[in-house]
Amino acid sequence: xxxxxxxxxxxxxxxxxxxxxxxxFGRRDGGIKNIYGSLDGVxxxxxxxxxxxxxxxxDQGVPFSLLALESEGFDVWYRDDFSTIPLxxxxxxLGRQDPVEPILIPENATQIRIWxxxxxxxxxxxxxxxxxxxxxxxxxxxxxxxxxxGWHLMSANLPDDMVxxxxxxxxxxxxxxxGAVGTVGSAVFDNLHAVIGSTGEEV
Numbered sequence: 001x002x003x004x005x006x007x008x009x010x011x012x013x014x015x016x017x018x019x020x021x022x023x024x025f026g027r028r029d030g031g032i033k034n035i036y037g038s039l040d041g042v043x044x045x046x047x048x049x050x051x052x053x054x055x056x057x058x059d060q061g062v063p064f065s066l067l068a069l070e071s072e073g074f075d076v077w078y079r080d081d082f083s084t085i086p087l088x089x090x091x092x093x094l095g096r097q098d099p100v101e102p103i104l105i106p107e108n109a110t111q112i113r114i115w116x117x118x119x120x121x122x123x124x125x126x127x128x129x130x131x132x133x134x135x136x137x138x139x140x141x142x143x144x145x146x147x148x149x150g151w152h153l154m155s156a157n158l159p160d161d162m163v164x165x166x167x168x169x170x171x172x173x174x175x176x177x178x179g180a181v182g183t184v185g186s187a188v189f190d191n192l193h194a195v196i197g198s199t200g201e202e203v
Contacts (some may be wrong), residue, residue, distance in 0.1 A: 009077040016042075046070045065126035071095045100131065103192065105158070110197030112173070113155040118187040120147045123177075125156055125183060130170040133162035138169065146173075148185060158194075168192070 007030065007077050010171045018036060037045045048069040048098070054061030071091040105112065112129060127143040139162060143154040175183055 006079070006150060011075050014024060032067075035171045044073065046074045046076075048074075069094075099152075102169050105131075105164070105166040105168065105194045106203055107164040108168075108196055108198060109164075109166075109194035109203070111155055111157055111195040112141065112154055112192070113195060114143070115151055115190045116154050116187060116194060117151045118149055119185055120144055121148045122183050122185050122187075125185075126174045126176075128172040129156070129168060130160065130172060130175050131159070132162065132163070132168045132169050133166050135163050137162065140172075142174075154181060155195075 010139060021032070033045055036042060046069065047068065048126060050065070050067050052063060052065045054063050071094040074091055076087075080086075083090055114127070114129075116127065118125075125146045127146060129141045130138060131141055132138045139159055141156045141159070143156045147154075171189065173187075195202055
């Protein structure tokens with residue numbers, strides 16, 4: 001009986017597991033926790049994300065799997081022989097010591113800029129900046145094509161229909177195409193800043 005019970009616990013990982021949720025559903029604003037945490041009988045709740053990707057160029061890259069979790073409150077069935085150290089100590093090592101906070105853009109800013117220096121010319125490779133407003137909405141702002149080697153300034157106007165102040169969530173590289181694309185290369189970036197529309201001040 002113990003063997004069968006442990007097999008089930010190993011497969012499920014908790015008393016109840018909810019899976020198959022839509023991507024980005026209530027993850028950032030806490031919507032998932034609010035919905036399921038308010039149910040009768042739910043004492044603790046922790047989020048996890050299982051996904052994967054590739055390191056390298058397009059579909060030729062080396063595949064990997066990942067499991068992201070809330071290490072501070074991850075409540076899961078565990079057996080002592082799963083690792084050489086207790087689960088609490090293991091999760092503490094996974095915790096973020098210095099979390100990276102989003103960059104806040106002044107509310108009266110009208111443009112965002114960044115200096116870029118690609119190692120070579122990459123045709124149709126563009127720079128994206130992911131923004132989030134105060135309502136939680138996100139928007140991708142396309143700067144322009146990375147261009148030729150050498151430092152040059154890239155810029156884009158900030159959307160006027162988002163509720164400020166805005167935050168920079170990520171800086172991404174995009175290459176359009178069918179299927180998996182991924183030109184091998186490198187680029188460096190520096191001095192991300194915003195422009196105040198009324199004064200032209202750079203901050």
